[in-house]
Amino acid sequence: MKLFKQTLLAVAIACSTASAWADEVQVAVASNFTKPLEAIAEKFKAASGHDLKISAGATGKLYAQIENGAPFEVFISADSKTPKKLVEAKMAEADSQFTYAFGKLALWSSTEGYVDDKGEVLTKGDFKHLAIANPKTAPYGEAAMGIFGKLGITDTITPKLVTGENITQTYDFVSTGNAELGFVALSQVQKEGKLKSGSAWVVPQDMYTPLSQDAVLLSSAKDSASAKALLEFLKGEEAQTVISSYGYGLPEKTATKEK
């Protein structure tokens, strides 16, 4: 299977024009996926020779940049809504959109033992600041608001909320201790299946709608072999292993399309 995909990739690259060798791919990536993408970039470079030029930001901001002509070729979003909007606006290729991972939400504190493994610290409310990503623009923030609603604590928790403009800033608020705890992406606090520091509650999947994260090929790059190779690589086993080690859920295996 792995061998097959690699062969496919090698063939795809070999068939592309000579200029595709050692190309650069301009990638816009949602902040929460920056770390895994950097790890994937190394493997991609080894497999294909292409370099990734990574620009990270909040999904909403990247959308606005792409809409206004930013020179990205591949968009790796933190949701599925935004790539769809780009497709509808004819700025991305419809048939290239796919889910590469499911984001998982974690309630995290940089202090050991502060967050219990059931998240009861939320209802006890013994903290001054709880950080979330801006619910208007970041999917992880929106999911956090949904959890407050489910627990019926929206009103009591709202005065304590501080919002980061994206999930990375939210992480910074918590890691510097300025907010005692906050909802971050599990991928930010976990590496190789283990919590890097502090304490966390991995929010059960049934408490929020799955954060399907989609990638899409932007129309400006529809003829770029290297950009297409990256999207194929993201679906491949090698990339998926990296993705899951960072604490993402994987999309269900669909039958490999025979070409």
Place this chain on the structure above:
Amino acid sequence: MLSASDWSSIWLTFKLASLTTLILLLIGTPLAWHLAHTRRWWKAPLSAVVALPIVLPPTVLGFYLLITLGPKGPIGQLTHSLGLGTLPFTFSGLLVASVFYSLPFVVQPIQNAFEALDMRLLEASRTLRAKPMDTFFSVVVPLARPGFLTACILGFAHTVGEFGVVLMIGGNIPDKTRVVSVQIYDHVESMEYAQAHWLAGGMVVFSFIVLLLMYTLNRGIRMSKI
């Protein structure tokens, strides 16, 4: 047009800029006097420190404020032990940050005005037995008026225009830390371009009027170099 949260951000910005300017006049005036007249070795390093916020990106300032004012930082631990809590995500925190951020814009015009003073007038005042405070308010302040005016306007306007620092230590809390610049950013991010236009356009008009006012008022008065 403008929503309730837009108005609240405008009021908050006005409050922040006014208080910052007031505090900066109180701190900045003696500092400017000292810098204008001292011949000690620390004049150059102190001037450099005062001017730092002009050069540093707001993200650097915001980053260090977040760390030093936070519960793990030295100032954060001090404010915590004094029972004040920690400053990030509070209005007081923004105030402290703004004072740092706008310091050179208040100190430098006043310092330049002080340096341009004719010292003989001060000596004359002293020979007439005026007390130092009297000399200061009756001779120095009127003579340095253009400098003070420029300082007030620049200090106020620069605080209104503050964005990066607020974004990094404010936490975007309505009525507490969500100032106009952050509110505009939020509108743009959420693709509420119409609302963003009202506020952003308002900022352009406001800034133009403020600067126009400054140049008009200072014209005619013998200007000290800024």
